[in-house]
Amino acid sequence: MVEEGRGPRDLLPLTPAVLHILLALADEERHGYGIMREVEERTGGETRLGPGTLYGSIKRMLADGLIEESDERPDPAMDDQRRRYYRITDFGRRVAGAEAERLQSLVSAARAKKISFGVRPLPGGS
Amino acid sequence: MSGARGEDGSISERVYRLLMRAYPKEFREMYGRQMEQAFLDLCREETRRGGVGLARFWVRVGLDLASSAIVERRCAEAKEIAVKDYKMAYRSAVRVALATAFILLLPLLAMQITDEVVWDLADFAFAGALLFGIGLTYELVARKGSNIAYRSAVGVALAAAFILVWLVLAVGVIGRTGDLADLMYIGVLAVGIIGAIIARFQPHGMARALFATALAQALVAVIALIAGKHQSPISSVFELLGLDGFFVALFLGSAWLFRYSAREQPPAGARPEG
Numbered sequence: 157m158v159e160e161g162r163g164p165r166d167l168l169p170l171t172p173a174v175l176h177i178l179l180a181l182a183d184e185e186r187h188g189y190g191i192m193r194e195v196e197e198r199t200g201g202e203t204r205l206g207p208g209t210l211y212g213s214i215k216r217m218l219a220d221g222l223i224e225e226s227d228e229r230p231d232p233a234m235d236d237q238r239r240r241y242y243r244i245t246d247f248g249r250r251v252a253g254a255e256a257e258r259l260q261s262l263v264s265a266a267r268a269k270k271i272s273f274g275v276r277p278l279p280g281g282s
Numbered sequence: 283m284s285g286a287r288g289e290d291g292s293i294s295e296r297v298y299r300l301l302m303r304a305y306p307k308e309f310r311e312m313y314g315r316q317m318e319q320a321f322l323d324l325c326r327e328e329t330r331r332g333g334v335g336l337a338r339f340w341v342r343v344g345l346d347l348a349s350s351a352i353v354e355r356r357c358a359e360a361k362e363i364a365v366k367d368y369k370m371a372y373r374s375a376v377r378v379a380l381a382t383a384f385i386l387l388l389p390l391l392a393m394q395i396t397d398e399v400v401w402d403l404a405d406f407a408f409a410g411a412l413l414f415g416i417g418l419t420y421e422l423v424a425r426k427g428s429n430i431a432y433r434s435a436v437g438v439a440l441a442a443a444f445i446l447v448w449l450v451l452a453v454g455v456i457g458r459t460g461d462l463a464d465l466m467y468i469g470v471l472a473v474g475i476i477g478a479i480i481a482r483f484q485p486h487g488m489a490r491a492l493f494a495t496a497l498a499q500a501l502v503a504v505i506a507l508i509a510g511k512h513q514s515p516i517s518s519v520f521e522l523l524g525l526d527g528f529f530v531a532l533f534l535g536s537a538w539l540f541r542y543s544a545r546e547q548p549p550a551g552a553r554p555e556g
Contacts, residue, residue, distance in 0.1 A: 206346025
């Protein structure tokens with residue numbers, strides 16, 4: 157399913173759900189619920205992935221080679237056997253990096269156009 | 283209270299399992315159990331929090347389920363169509379290959395009974411490739427139209443292209459065999475092919491593409507006459523005008539059939555059958 161010779165930029169832009177899942181898996185392997193919790197905590201409850209969105213995204217990310225299923229179980233004694241763990245691939249890491257870069261350049265463009273960022277004033281701005 | 287919560291969890295689980303039928307079967311088989319597990323974890327957490335959290339949670343889950351089920355259904359449908367198209371294309375290729383083999387049997391048999399037909403391996407390979415290519419193109423393009431006029435138009439255009447290529451390579455149309463002026467007919471076919479691609483095989487656009495092809499064909503005759511090719515004993519004015527006129531008529535006929543087809547169906551109607 158994974159196409160050969162594809163670069164990280166070929167998959168951009170990512171959907172918010174896919175980027176959140178990649179970020180959740182960037183530091184450790186997690187199961188579905190673990191990903192949901194990490195995203196919710198990291199965004200202060202602003203983003204909450206539902207099971208449908210999560211597993212729909214996981215299906216496509218597996219097909220694109222962004223993540224893979226892990227055979228290892230970080231704590232088998234504490235864990236339900238039904239849970240499956242996922243980890244980010246090298247390609248997934250590069251895609252996440254490319255997306256972050258894309259978003260950063262977008263933010264720079266917004267700053268250059270003096271777009272105000274929410275309620276917080278820009279550092280050194282009026 | 284904790285018992286009620288446990289019961290709620292159980293009812294919620296059953297309701298969620300029921301709602302999961304909105305997803306395609308394949309998706310449910312792959313991720314159904316994991317989704318249920320994630321749902322139960324979330325449900326337990328919300329039940330622990332208490333208050334209106336559970337109601338809010340159900341609204342969120344319901345919206346997530348509805349939106350993602352639509353996405354997954356669309357994906358499943360697209361996959362199904364792709365598989366169906368692949369199977370149809372495969373069957374078409376087999377059918378055309380068999381028809382090509384049958385047609386090639388005719389010269390092969392003729393060679394056994396007469397010395398008038400002399401084909402070598404290259405002739406068979408070329409004729410086979412040409413017949414297979416034209417046949418497969420007909421199968422794939424004609425499927426895009428839902429009426430007889432469209433299919434006839436495709437058939438006439440491809441037949442004209444086939445005869446033109448055959449004539450040019452076998453005996454030549456302009457001057458002696460191998461006259462470079464015959465290369466102009468590549469341009470004629472290119473006009474038709476590029477026009478068809480631009481028109482995306484829609485009947486309105488195809489009519490224009492075939493009209494342009496007819497025009498290009500007529501232009502070749504005019505250029506040949508201006509260049510004095512009719513002075514060659516091999517291709518007289520009559521032959522040049524007659525042959526090119528024959529192809530112009532075929533291409534115009536095809537264009538007219540496409541136009542007729544467009545009148546019979548709206549432009550969006552040019553979709554695969556079945």
